[in-house]
Amino acid sequence: MNPVRVGIVGLGRLGRRHAENLAWHVPGAKLVAACSPVSEEREWARAKFAEPSIHQDYDALLADPSVDAVWLVTPTSLHASQIIAALRAGKHVFCEKPLSLDLAECDAVIEAHARHPHLHVMIGFVRRFDASYRDAFDSVTKGAIGRPFMVRSQTCDKNDPDGFFVRFAPTSGGLFLDCSVHDIDLARWLLGNPKPKRVYASGTIAIHEGLRECNDIDNGVGTIEFEDGRLAVLYASRTMAHGHDTQTEVIGTAGVLSVGRNPRANRVEIADAHGMRNACTPTFFERFEDAFLREAQAFVALLRDGMPTGLTLADAREATRIGIAMRQAYESGRAVEL
Amino acid sequence: MNPVRVGIVGLGRLGRRHAENLAWHVPGAKLVAACSPVSEEREWARAKFAEPSIHQDYDALLADPSVDAVWLVTPTSLHASQIIAALRAGKHVFCEKPLSLDLAECDAVIEAHARHPHLHVMIGFVRRFDASYRDAFDSVTKGAIGRPFMVRSQTCDKNDPDGFFVRFAPTSGGLFLDCSVHDIDLARWLLGNPKPKRVYASGTIAIHEGLRECNDIDNGVGTIEFEDGRLAVLYASRTMAHGHDTQTEVIGTAGVLSVGRNPRANRVEIADAHGMRNACTPTFFERFEDAFLREAQAFVALLRDGMPTGLTLADAREATRIGIAMRQAYESGRAVEL
Amino acid sequence: MNPVRVGIVGLGRLGRRHAENLAWHVPGAKLVAACSPVSEEREWARAKFAEPSIHQDYDALLADPSVDAVWLVTPTSLHASQIIAALRAGKHVFCEKPLSLDLAECDAVIEAHARHPHLHVMIGFVRRFDASYRDAFDSVTKGAIGRPFMVRSQTCDKNDPDGFFVRFAPTSGGLFLDCSVHDIDLARWLLGNPKPKRVYASGTIAIHEGLRECNDIDNGVGTIEFEDGRLAVLYASRTMAHGHDTQTEVIGTAGVLSVGRNPRANRVEIADAHGMRNACTPTFFERFEDAFLREAQAFVALLRDGMPTGLTLADAREATRIGIAMRQAYESGRAVEL
Amino acid sequence: MNPVRVGIVGLGRLGRRHAENLAWHVPGAKLVAACSPVSEEREWARAKFAEPSIHQDYDALLADPSVDAVWLVTPTSLHASQIIAALRAGKHVFCEKPLSLDLAECDAVIEAHARHPHLHVMIGFVRRFDASYRDAFDSVTKGAIGRPFMVRSQTCDKNDPDGFFVRFAPTSGGLFLDCSVHDIDLARWLLGNPKPKRVYASGTIAIHEGLRECNDIDNGVGTIEFEDGRLAVLYASRTMAHGHDTQTEVIGTAGVLSVGRNPRANRVEIADAHGMRNACTPTFFERFEDAFLREAQAFVALLRDGMPTGLTLADAREATRIGIAMRQAYESGRAVEL
Missing domain, CATH: 3.40.50.720 (NAD(P)-binding Rossmann-like Domain)
Incomplete structure (x- = not known):
């Protein structure tokens, strides 16, 4: 071949x-x-x-x-x-x-x-190809936590004191479209693509005042209500002190499954005058290094063997649609019906 | 004396x-x-x-x-x-x-x-007397995480298949006033009592359909926006499979402090065919056993020595006020201005 | 009464x-x-x-x-x-x-x-009254890990730069009789009181050179071989940087049960520039505070209600006997038959 | 090139x-x-x-x-x-x-x-190329835990009920030479290649009675005393219920560094009726998958660029020499001088 x-x-x-x-x-x-x-x-x-x-x-x-x-x-x-x-x-x-x-x-x-x-x-949407997220999806699909009815998910970047992303803000689409779009996609994927009904979002500037002029924020939270009653609660941040911290929880009627509760860099722990601790993944590069590779392998498998990835353009459009609604909710202080 | x-x-x-x-x-x-x-x-x-x-x-x-x-x-x-x-x-x-x-x-x-x-x-408000919450409050107050700007907090009870709380629902005030009221109080305490501006909340019935007739829910989430831009994100549930799971995070400009990320019952862990695991606190009794005692000691110290607890009737009223607004937001699907 | x-x-x-x-x-x-x-x-x-x-x-x-x-x-x-x-x-x-x-x-x-x-x-022997050790004992007794065949246990104190224990060394009996005696008792208790056959021990001075004149050490390890083939591996230290770290593992044919793998001070964790971390119990006082109380309650229950504690003078003598053999093994560089 | x-x-x-x-x-x-x-x-x-x-x-x-x-x-x-x-x-x-x-x-x-x-x-010796062990080595070398004076290390395989390794036992060299040889090499590497002075070892058959005829064991522990007073304590097992569990601790005068305390399979955790838990790495393949790749890259870098690996034939000989002494100590019940 x-x-x-x-x-x-x-x-x-x-x-x-x-x-x-x-x-x-x-x-x-x-x-x-x-x-x-x-x-x-x-x-x-x-x-x-x-x-x-x-x-x-x-x-x-x-x-x-x-x-x-x-x-x-x-x-x-x-x-x-x-x-x-x-x-x-x-x-x-x-x-x-x-x-x-x-x-x-x-x-x-x-x-x-x-x-x-x-x-x-x-x-x-690289997270779908991460081994831990894949394991989570498979477990949820197999019923490991009963019926999943809620996702909590966050994308939190380590603070960049230089504020690179502030300069990037005018074209990034804002915090929700740039970061939460990952969590929106994860929530839909893990909950079986329910139809969104209503969105609410709030945000604040914790550190980077330069974002104010393009009406962006460095910390934001939001809720997605789906038509069948399922929920997603999202958080995105640019200001973490400890590293890149991507976490997702799927809450079901028979258990809670989480990915990445401790954003540990590796398997090393140290006990010293600072307590018992582990280093954290500094950026999404280190966290999703393997996932970028698996993603590429999946794309090639799609082209060569027709192996479906389960990821469609309609999914990508829906993530953008919900992200836009979150931004509107934040800007208006009102829930946005979809 | x-x-x-x-x-x-x-x-x-x-x-x-x-x-x-x-x-x-x-x-x-x-x-x-x-x-x-x-x-x-x-x-x-x-x-x-x-x-x-x-x-x-x-x-x-x-x-x-x-x-x-x-x-x-x-x-x-x-x-x-x-x-x-x-x-x-x-x-x-x-x-x-x-x-x-x-x-x-x-x-x-x-x-x-x-x-x-x-x-x-x-x-x-017993959690204020829990040793871990007290330690968290002291650390935040001392500046351990910089300026705290967000609290995420949850009160999640183990599912009671008998649904005792369903019978209790008509007089409990609903999920937000019965459970989230703890998290509202914690958020205000840990953030230094900022003034609330707007509240939003959503909810669902994951298991207990009997709640529908008194318009209650068994899982609910909410957001509190404070006037100074601070945020609180709350979650309450009656349907956890693993136990009573009370968690709180305080997010600051220089760190994230959490209480209770793993609701471990004690210091025992077991590695066996189910993986590496620990038992969880079954109810709030086991979780807050010591806190109930410290709370009583604090009240006696207040009466005997005038030692202030930092907890006023105004705090209790504010928790109720915000809890009512969360219920209204859930019922109306709209953000409620305070 | x-x-x-x-x-x-x-x-x-x-x-x-x-x-x-x-x-x-x-x-x-x-x-x-x-x-x-x-x-x-x-x-x-x-x-x-x-x-x-x-x-x-x-x-x-x-x-x-x-x-x-x-x-x-x-x-x-x-x-x-x-x-x-x-x-x-x-x-x-x-x-x-x-x-x-x-x-x-x-x-x-x-x-x-x-x-x-x-x-x-x-x-x-206060550890027998600690809630986590009690839970471990009950689980092991109920067969949670199959047949237990090995215990690994440590008593590690936070380093005292003032070296109080160095002045105490001439009368303490040495590291094994002062510290490991706890682990000896735990190992016997958790393994069902097997008969010891042979002991080996080694040690070193990592920090406190003042111990040399009374032939004591600040870090020591030892092995106990029991007649039925069971094993215990012990570690004691005076020089931990992070706190008092008492840990015990029971290894069985169907699982490994551990107590205290992370000597966490409480339920607080912090994520900041030092990584993700928790404080540790500074001394055995904080670690065994509740156990000292339960121990007293158990003694009173013994006197008032005849409630047996399962702890005999023969147990105490055996702990001393094995501790002495460990010291002899360390001093001679040879395995000591019991 | x-x-x-x-x-x-x-x-x-x-x-x-x-x-x-x-x-x-x-x-x-x-x-x-x-x-x-x-x-x-x-x-x-x-x-x-x-x-x-x-x-x-x-x-x-x-x-x-x-x-x-x-x-x-x-x-x-x-x-x-x-x-x-x-x-x-x-x-x-x-x-x-x-x-x-x-x-x-x-x-x-x-x-x-x-x-x-x-x-x-x-x-x-693949573990030297594992990212976590490499990080541990670098941290120790940089002085993160002061002077390292003790290593505790284990190689514990998941129990194979079919007992493949029992048939392999006659030619494997026994538990210490087959498994502990990894830990011996790690201990020497992490402690800076001190000269061994004396070795002691003990062992037992917990499950696989078939090992008795070739005088092998399925669980063994040992101590290495080095001439400068440093120590290593090793454990090897064929009978773990939860998976492949390789752990190493380096104990220094200013801290304890550990690798692999929880042999987690990935970043997924689940909270359900079994408690809070994570799956474990089933075999050394999953645990050291990346390390095998890095090892190959290191060998190629050695051949192409002369990039030293720090791993010599003398190291490999020393691991065998100490492993043989451990087997002798186990067989004789006596400490073996080197």
């Missing part, structure tokens, strides 16, 4: 991780092209990989007939148009989350995909 | 615990009277304690001049009138939480107390 | 704890006398307790007919002679562990007790 | 894992040959890998000039002769632990290596 020939687009920190995975760790994949408008990033790719052709321009990569699939690790504002262009060029698409900050764009992608049903498009 | 002579009122399960503490474990206190309308409960007291005079009637107990303080472990609907009567009779009062389900009643108690300023009234 | 009238002997730090328990927290006990050769300690007792008669001299206390039982919290070197004197005076005896550092003395006590079979003598 | 061309020898369960790592996950390595006397294993390799040449016979593989390095995952009894043959054929060697059960064989390998100093030989 021929390998899937992949062209990666975007070689920032996360893009490089994906590129390395595709080049060396995904049996059945071949990294044949890389594209970035940044010359340093292209230099990195040239030095790191012998084989791929390097492009400055996305259209040039799309014109390359040796590319079967594009792998988009680009700014969110480009996602929709880049996906549509790739479909028109006959390429499969992997694209980092979120699909888009705009519902109309989500719909345009879904329509474009409907015109190319033989091509696969996958949005990278 | 003379001991504080206490008359206990109400000898149900919790009342008996209080009675035993007062009789044997609180230096400076003396259990001199007990009162219950239930003959079995009076029998229990007669068999257990040599000294106290036993009353069927509350007024008889109030007429007893040897009683310095009454200790009310009675149905919530009686709290306000019993406190007011005790004050009129010149007795100090300890009363189980909540003060009342009704704001006008709370105000009546506060007014009555204002007319008897030399008498002490304390509402038993 | 009349209360047990107790006279406490020795009012150092631990003696005071016992005295307070007996005075206020043990229903059925009455602290009627206290004895110490140290005037400050007698002053403390006079200020603290209204009732007890205060003695400077042990014989005076024994002569007091109102004393039913003596409670010895005195130097180990006095234990045997004080117990024997108490028995001759017709008093029941509670005595802190160890019974003696000398086997002949142990035998003399056992013989004296045989001449006064109506009197009770209990040596305070 | 040219890739390291590897020929794998032995394709049992662990051999296959190594083969997959070398084929797909080790940049800079190329799996060019595979060798097994078992036809099913050769079939597996043919089906799995397109490129490698497949050999039935070790000599044939050694004769292949395209092989730079051999990777031995063969029975321990073959290790020494196969390593020596590979060196003579001019190949680098990776070999699974232990080097040999026989000290004379260890010496013969060391001598052979001395005659081929340009070739690298690495014995696979």
Whole structure:
């Protein structure tokens, strides 16, 4: 069976991780092209990989007939148009989350995909591919906690005193669309895709006053009520002192299953004058390092063997829709009906 | 120094615990009277304690001049009138939480107390006297986590398949006033008593359909927004499979402090075919056994030495006020302004 | 039923704890006398307790007919002679562990007790009365881990930079007889009192060089082989940085049960720049605070109701015998046959 | 730079894992040959890998000039002769632990290596390459726990009711040489390679009576005393109910560092009628999956870049020497001087 020939687009920190995975760790994949408008990033790719052709321009990569699939690790504002262009060029698409900050764009992608049903498009909700989340999903599905009726989930990043994300805020879509979108997707997945009915959200600025001018926050909480009575309670933060702390609980009629209650870095513990303690995962990179690899393997398995990932464009659109409603609820101080 | 002579009122399960503490474990206190309308409960007291005079009637107990303080472990609907009567009779009062389900009643108690300023009234928000919560409060106050800006807190009871609380539901005030009232008080205490601005709440019936007729729920979540931007996120449940699970997190600009993340029963762990595990506290009795004792000691210290507890009737009224707003938010599906 | 009238002997730090328990927290006990050769300690007792008669001299206390039982919290070197004197005076005896550092003395006590079979003598192996150890014992007895065949147990104290115990070393009996004696007793208890066959031990001085002159160590390990093939592995230390860390594991054919794997001070955890952590119990006082109380309650229940504690003088002698063998093994570098 | 061309020898369960790592996950390595006397294993390799040449016979593989390095995952009894043959054929060697059960064989390998100093030989003490152990080593080396003076370490396998290892016992070298050899190596590594002075060991058969005829045990403990006073306490078991449980503690003058106190399978926890629990790693495969990969990467980095692993043949010999002494101590009931 021929390998899937992949062209990666975007070689920032996360893009490089994906590129390395595709080049060396995904049996059945071949990294044949890389594209970035940044010359340093292209230099990195040239030095790191012998084989791929390097492009400055996305259209040039799309014109390359040796590319079967594009792998988009680009700014969110480009996602929709880049996906549509790739479909028109006959390429499969992997694209980092979120699909888009705009519902109309989500719909345009879904329509474009409907015109190319033989091509696969996958949005990278990476947590679904983490071994622990996968185990949780399987256990819940098998009935380990009875009927699951509530999810509590958080995405909390370590505080960056330099406030990189403050500069990023005007285009990030805000805390809920940038961070909680993961938890929205997890909640829907773990609860069996119930239909959302109403959303409420609140937020505050704990540290980064610079967010105020674009009406963003550094800590936010929200509730999703689903039509069948199920609930999700979400929390997102940019200001943790201890590290990246992603946690999820699924509460069922016969038990509570949790993922990541202690964001331990590894299996080391130390007992000393500070008490008994463990280091924490500093960023989502360390926490989801394996999941990024499994995600790539899943995409390749989808293309080669038709192995379904259970992740659709409709899921990605729904995550954006709920994220937008959370932002509206926060801004208005009112519950938003969906 | 003379001991504080206490008359206990109400000898149900919790009342008996209080009675035993007062009789044997609180230096400076003396259990001199007990009162219950239930003959079995009076029998229990007669068999257990040599000294106290036993009353069927509350007024008889109030007429007893040897009683310095009454200790009310009675149905919530009686709290306000019993406190007011005790004050009129010149007795100090300890009363189980909540003060009342009704704001006008709370105000009546506060007014009555204002007319008897030399008498002490304390509402038993027992968690404030738990050693771990006390340690958490002290650490937060000392700045261990920077500026605290958010509390997440839950009161989750083990599921009672017999559904005792369903029969209790018509008079309990509902899930938020019965359970979350603890978390409301904790959040206010740990955040330094900020002024609430807006409340939202949601809920569901996971197991006990019998609650539907009195419009109650067995799982509920809520958000409190305070005027200074601080937040509280609460969860209450009647349906846990593993035990009584009370947890609280205080999130600050320099750390997250938690109490009770694992509701472990004791220091035993077992590794076997079920994995690595620990038993959980079955009910709030086991979890707060020591706290009930410390609470009694604190009340006696207040009466004998004027040692303040930091717990006022205004705190108790505020907990009721916010709890009522949570119920309204749940019932209306709308955020409630305070 | 009349209360047990107790006279406490020795009012150092631990003696005071016992005295307070007996005075206020043990229903059925009455602290009627206290004895110490140290005037400050007698002053403390006079200020603290209204009732007890205060003695400077042990014989005076024994002569007091109102004393039913003596409670010895005195130097180990006095234990045997004080117990024997108490028995001759017709008093029941509670005595802190160890019974003696000398086997002949142990035998003399056992013989004296045989001449006064109506009197009770209990040596305070306090861990048997800790709620977690009690739960462990019950679980093991019920077969929760199949057949238990090995115990690993440690007694590790927080390092005292002042090295108080170095000055205490010449009379303590050394690390194994002072600390491991607890673990020896636990191992025997949890394994059902198997007969020891052979002992080996090793040790080192990690910090306190002053121990060298009395041939003591600040860290020691040992193995006990029992005749039926069961094993115990013990560790004792004076040099922990994080606190008092007492742990015990029982290993069985169907599971491993542990007590105290994390010597957590309470239910508080904090996540901050140091990672995720909890404070530890600073000394055995905090760790075994409740156990000292339960121990006193058990002794009173023994005297009043004949409720057996399962703890005999033969157990205390065996702990001393094995402790001596461990010291010999350490000193000789050879396994010691028992 | 040219890739390291590897020929794998032995394709049992662990051999296959190594083969997959070398084929797909080790940049800079190329799996060019595979060798097994078992036809099913050769079939597996043919089906799995397109490129490698497949050999039935070790000599044939050694004769292949395209092989730079051999990777031995063969029975321990073959290790020494196969390593020596590979060196003579001019190949680098990776070999699974232990080097040999026989000290004379260890010496013969060391001598052979001395005659081929340009070739690298690495014995696979895989735990040194585990991320958590590596973190522990780095922390200890940096002084995080002061001066380390004691290691406690265990290798405990999940019980196999079929008793595969009982059939393997006659050639395994026994529990200490098969399992504790890992802990011996860890203890030496973490303590900075102190010189051993004396060893003691004990053991028992908890479940597998079939071991008795070859004088082996299924649970064993031992102590290593080093010349500078440092200590190691080891435990090995074949009979755990909960899974593979490898733990190590390093005890220092300023703290205790542990690896793997809870052998958690992943980040999932469940709270239900069994309490609060997590699944455990079933076998060493799951526990050390990543470490096997890092080990292979380290060997390749050694060959390509001369990056030292810190692991010498002298280390492997010392582990065997101490393991043999532990077995002698167990068999004789006496401490063995080294």
